[in-house]
Each structure stands twice: as structure tokens, then as C-alpha cells.
Amino acid sequence: MGSFKASMLVALPLYHLILLLLFTSFQHASKLVFADDKMIDLQCHNAEMPATCILCVKSDPRGEIADKVGIATIIINCLSNNAETLANNMSSIASSVRDNNLKSLFQDCEKGFLEAKSDLSTTSNQLQIKDYDKTNHFVRRALEQELICQKNVVSLKLRAPSNVLYVMRVYEELSDAAMRIIDRF
Numbered sequence: 001m002g003s004f005k006a007s008m009l010v011a012l013p014l015y016h017l018i019l020l021l022l023f024t025s026f027q028h029a030s031k032l033v034f035a036d037d038k039m040i041d042l043q044c045h046n047a048e049m050p051a052t053c054i055l056c057v058k059s060d061p062r063g064e065i066a067d068k069v070g071i072a073t074i075i076i077n078c079l080s081n082n083a084e085t086l087a088n089n090m091s092s093i094a095s096s097v098r099d100n101n102l103k104s105l106f107q108d109c110e111k112g113f114l115e116a117k118s119d120l121s122t123t124s125n126q127l128q129i130k131d132y133d134k135t136n137h138f139v140r141r142a143l144e145q146e147l148i149c150q151k152n153v154v155s156l157k158l159r160a161p162s163n164v165l166y167v168m169r170v171y172e173e174l175s176d177a178a179m180r181i182i183d184r185f
Contacts, residue, residue: 036064043071046184047177052170056177068185072127075178076139080120082171083142087113089164090149105152112145119145132185139182143175 040063044053056078057063057071066074087110094106123138150168153160 036066039066039068040071043068043181044177046180047173048180049173049176052173053177053181056174068181069127069130072135072178072181072185073124075174075181076120076123076127079139079142079171079174079178080117080124082167082174083113083117083120083145085167086146086149086164086171087117089161089167093160093164102156102158105156109149109152112149116142116145127182130185132182136179136182139175139178143172143179146171146175 040054040057041050044050044057047053053075057066057074060066060074060077062070063074090106090110090113094103094110097103097106119138119142123135123142126132126135126138146168
């Protein structure tokens with residue numbers, strides 16, 4: 001029963017965060033991209049999950065006028081936002097668990113996502129100066145942080161909140177999309 005209360009303490013703030021993110025997304029819904037769907041489709045179609053890529057690009061007002069580099073920049077921005085969300089989620093989970101090993105694991109995940117956010121900032125800079133190899137390198141490094149965290153959570157058979165697992169899956173899908181788009185430059 002105690003773990004149920006602990007999971008509810010974690011889930012409730014995360015639920016509010018999701019509602020806030022959805023509300024913010026719906027505010028931008030009136031600004032969704034309708035201009036160059038062909039360019040967006042062309043760039044996102046090679047991703048493992050093109051729908052995630054397309055949704056990300058269309059949720060950004062800059063998508064209306066984005067070229068290939070602009071689309072990659074938008075996806076990296078979505079990744080950076082997800083890294084920040086995941087860092088906050090891991091911090092919330094870490095603060096709610098009593099077991100020191102679990103607390104340490106979630107704090108390590110938080111640190112990894114903060115490092116990923118930093119890598120993604122570098123990625124944006126590399127993309128703007130057209131150093132596409134370094135761009136992909138930093139996207140890959142940022143993805144490694146998520147994969148390490150996920151591996152640790154899964155190996156301990158922890159039951160992370162489903163919304164956190166969902167954001168982690170989206171993070172992987174967007175990382176894949178960014179790398180595949182950048183590979184074609």
C-alpha cells in the first residue's frame with residue numbers, strides 16, 4: 001500500500017505536468033503548420049515513427065517556413081524540451097522514493113537528461129554551422145543518456161509511471177528522426 005501512495009505522489013504532479021503540456025500544445029494548435037506538408041513529409045518519412053516527427057514539426061510555428069535544416073532544428077528543439085521534461089520527471093521520482101539505491105538511480109537519470117539537454121544545445125550550434133557529423137554525434141550522445149536510464153530502470157524491473165515511459169519513447173523516436181534527417185544532408 002505504501003508503494004501505491006508513493007506512486008500516486010509521483011503520478012499526480014506528472015499528471016498535472018502532462019495537462020499543462022497538452023494545454024500549451026492546444027494553444028499552439030491554431031498555429032499548426034499547413035504550408036509545406038510535402039517538405040515535412042519528405043523529411044520525416046524515413047524516420048522509424050514518421051508521425052512523431054511530423055507532429056513535432058507541425059507543432060512549431062517555424063515549421064511553416066522551415067527548410068531541411070529548419071525541420072532538423074525544430075526536431076532538436078522538441079528533443080531538448082523532452083530532455084528537460086524527463087530531467088524534471090526523474091527529479092520528482094527521486095524525491096519521492098525512500099530507497100537510497102533507487103534515489104541514486106533516478107538522480108543519475110536526471111543528471112543524464114540535463115547532460116543530454118546540454119548536448120542538444122551544442123547540436124543546434126553544430127547544425128547552424130553545417131557540421132552535420134558533429135550534429136549527429138551530439139544527438140547520439142543525448143540519446144545514449146536516455147538509453148542508459150531506460151536500461152537501468154528496466155533492469156531493476158521498476159514500474160515507472162506510464163507517462164514518463166511515453167515521453168522516453170517519444171524522445172527515442174525524435175532522436176531517430178533527427179539522425180536520419182541529418183544523415184541525408
